[in-house]
Amino acid sequence: MKVVILAAGYGTRLEKDLKHVESEKHSHLVGLPKSLLPIAGIPLLSYWIRIFKKVEIIEHVYVGTNSKYYEQFKCWAKEWPEFISIVSDGTTDNHSRLGAVGCLDFVCQHFDLHGDMLVMAGDTLFYEDFYLKSMVDIFHKMNEKLPASSLVPVYKCLDEDTVKHGILEVLPNETQVINFLEKPLPQATTSRNACPCFYLLSSHAVTQVSKFLDEKSHLPLEEKDAPGHFLKYLHTRSAMFVYNISGRFDVGNLMSYEKCNNYFLHSKKH
Template sequence: MKAVILAAGYGTRLQRDVAADSSGKFAHLAGTAKPLLPVGPCALITHWVRALTASDCVDRVYVVTNAVYLAAFEEWASHFTNVEILSDRTTSNDGRLGAVACLQLAVKHFNVDEHVLVIGGDTLFKEDFSLSKVKERFSDLQAKCEDNCLVLSYQCKEQETRKYGILEVDGDLRVLCMKEKPLPSETTSRRACPCFYVFSKKSLPLLDAFLEEKKEAPIDEKDAPGNFVSWLIPRKPVYVQQISGRFDVGNLPSYVECDLYFRENLQDVESYMV
């Protein structure tokens, strides 16, 4: 299995917050890609590479970034033997390819013909999350059907359904549909779906079909990777693994909360996410 970490975003909200902060406490974060932000003892993305390596979940980690942050990611990756960096060659948020196109780019560039673990580069999970458990669950699903894919979900608050893709599942935890940012009254589910997916190798050709179908669509329809998951659900079996929650670094307050947790509350750095 290979891992693709999506890290080509420009972090516009976070950078706007850093520029507007009058305290000067966060000036050192200016111009830093979100995955490279210091979170506790290391960069956010380093937590992922350490856990992916320790769990023996994948044998290569591919990171897709943009031309602006390419040099910074290449310098970071020089400390690891199993990480490769790929630029989408964009230079601005307005010109971004979108997350689904970045995933397709990695699959094609590295000739990936194995199962793919897709991770949002600005996301970390609570300590109950385990890559080893994900690997075991996906293996069980694959033994039943080679088309099976796996996503995560956690319970969000009622008022938060409008912020996330919400999964509706059956009694076997197979996903029936994903509703994008629904009103609480539009679904009884509170299963938010973070950017962490295990796509079977049989599902990868559908990236081409999705992007061909959406080639004239606005960038927003191609950017959020959840849009591909939503499109995939009627076409391939997708199942859920429950977790307790996540850290999503979108703006400065969410970054501060995440960093503080990893500095003061993380129990075991070595076994985190393994």
């Protein structure tokens, strides 16, 4: 299995926060891509590389970034030259970005990637009780029974936070996805299954990425950028199931970064 990490964003929310905070405490964060922010002194993505190295079925990691951060990622990846490949999508600012799904398609085409794949946002970390091998094992058993299936994690969010997340509805007492809602009002659904960008995609699902972009090519970037838009498209074309996790961190702004950093600073496993 290959891993594709989407890290071509420009961190505009975090950058804005840092400009409004005059503190030496945060000066070391300026100019860093979110995926390489120090979490308890370790680059965020390095936590994931440690995890991937323990899962034998994972063959290689591909990181899609942009021209602004390309050299920083190349420098970071030198520790694992045989395990990580970096590519820039050639964009230089937030206005020219390809979007998350566009980045995924670019990486797959650049490296000619096929087969089952783990796709994840580069600014995400899970709580330390997450066990990737368990999720991968379930994914493979699921595909033996129902080929072309995909598996995505969900965690319970607060009522008021549905408007911040992609929400998955599942069959009662089951795990199969029946609907996807992008940032719905809490009264629009009884589901509180928030879904982060961390997808175990079957080989069939991977082939749907370019098809999705072709069909949505006439739409503005905002209507096809978020990976949740692809999930909404995908679950109507092949089976999708959920895997429950206890929670996750998204270092999109300074507050969420500090929350994540503090968690790992005080982690018993760190």
